[in-house]
Amino acid sequence: AQTVTQSQPEMSVQEAETVTLSCTYDTSESNYYLFWYKQPPSRQMILVIRQEAYKQQNATENRFSVNFQKAAKSFSLKISDSQLGDTAMYFCAFMKHELGVYSGGGADGLTFGKGTHLIIQP
Amino acid sequence: DTGVSQDPRHKITKRGQNVTFRCDPISEHNRLYWYRQTLGQGPEFLTYFQNEAQLEKSRLLSDRFSAERPKGSFSTLEIQRTEQGDSAMYLCASTLAGGTQYFGPGTRLTVL
Numbered sequence: 203a204q205t206v207t208q209s210q211p212e213m214s215v216q217e218a219e220t221v222t223l224s225c226t227y228d229t230s231e232s233n234y235y236l237f238w239y240k241q242p243p244s245r246q247m248i249l250v251i252r253q254e255a256y257k258q259q260n261a262t263e264n265r266f267s268v269n270f271q272k273a274a275k276s277f278s279l280k281i282s283d284s285q286l287g288d289t290a291m292y293f294c295a296f297m298k299h300e301l302g303v304y305s306g307g308g309a310d311g312l313t314f315g316k317g318t319h320l321i322i323q324p
Numbered sequence: 325d326t327g328v329s330q331d332p333r334h335k336i337t338k339r340g341q342n343v344t345f346r347c348d349p350i351s352e353h354n355r356l357y358w359y360r361q362t363l364g365q366g367p368e369f370l371t372y373f374q375n376e377a378q379l380e381k382s383r384l385l386s387d388r389f390s391a392e393r394p395k396g397s398f399s400t401l402e403i404q405r406t407e408q409g410d411s412a413m414y415l416c417a418s419t420l421a422g423g424t425q426y427f428g429p430g431t432r433l434t435v436l
Binding site for chain 1: 325326328357359364365366367368369372380382415417424425426427428429430
């Protein structure tokens with residue numbers, strides 16, 4: 203079984219600052235996906251960024267980037283030039299990559315961490 | 325809006341009653357997942373469908389829970405004889421092969 207640990211229950215930064223959210227995971231799998239999801243207050247969960255474990259290059263999406271350290275099983279999220287709209291719960295998630303009917307992954311779904319509540323102060 | 329919808333958004337029920345939730349995935353997505361999220365926690369996997377076949381169920385899914393996905397389109401999650409411990413947000417997600425899951429807004433269940 204996989205576990206995902208987010209050690210920062212809450213973080214608060216000023217608008218325009220850069221913030222890094224931490225995530226570590228434990229797995230015996232060699233092929234998997236990692237995700238950061240954002241859940242704004244009373245709104246649905248949306249994907250921020252994803253990383254395939256076989257890719258060495260860190261994923262980036264505009265102001266969002268990850269630092270993926272496979273050997274250390276670490277997957278942190280960096281948000282640059284933070285904005286008020288970035289205020290949300292951020293969840294790190296893991297999913298195995300599987301073959302056959304589960305091709306593409308996800309037989310037992312995503313394994314989430316407990317989340318980090320990020321507050322962007324004006 | 326991710327394109328995944330859930331109904332109802334909120335449900336208040338008394339202990340012992342049965343409830344049913346519905347999820348409408350993105351139309352071309354053949355895979356559908358149900359998760360449960362309690363306060364202060366990340367979502368936990370409940371069950372997975374590929375088309376109409378229910379392929380995986382978590383140990384969290386007790387005998388009082390049942391899920392269906394007739395014709396591989398929408399899905400329903402039923403909880404029989406609800407208990408106060410069932411109070412949670414129930415999330416649905418859909419995907420094609422490739423891993424990224426798109427989540428609905430959830431159904432918040434309160435059992436009194």
